[in-house]
Amino acid sequence: MPIKSYLVHPQVGRKVELLDALSAFEECEVMPATNEDILVLVTDTIDEASEELLKEKIEKIESLKLLAMVSGFNSPQNQQ
Numbered sequence: 474m475p476i477k478s479y480l481v482h483p484q485v486g487r488k489v490e491l492l493d494a495l496s497a498f499e500e501c502e503v504m505p506a507t508n509e510d511i512l513v514l515v516t517d518t519i520d521e522a523s524e525e526l527l528k529e530k531i532e533k534i535e536s537l538k539l540l541a542m543v544s545g546f547n548s549p550q551n552q553q
Contacts, residue, residue, distance in 0.1 A: 474517065475524045480541045481512040487536035488512065494534045500527050514540075 481503070483491040488510055495503040495514060500523070502515045514531075518524040531540060 474519055475521055476515065476517050477524065478543045479514040479516070480543055481514045481537065482539040482541075483510065483512065484536050484538045491534060491536040494536060495531065498527065498530070501531075 481491065481495070488505065492503055492505060492512055495501050495512065500516050500518050502517075504513045505511075506513060516524065516527055518527055528540075531537065
């Protein structure tokens with residue numbers, strides 16, 4: 474399951490709007506930075522295809538200016 478982290482830059486004056494939009498996605502955990510006008514986003518999806526679909530949805534948010542991936546890894550699911 475892919476887990477990725479991003480720095481998210483909002484359009485000017487739209488940080489809260491972007492925070493609310495990202496928080497609506499079940500696969501997202503979002504935290505505002507206290508010293509900058511950016512958000513920290515962590516996504517956790519079941520597979521790469523789901524991650525790509527989520528990223529496409531995020532990139533369509535109008536209050537988003539820039540989405541920059543900081544880290545990502547794919548942990549294998551336990552097979553039983």
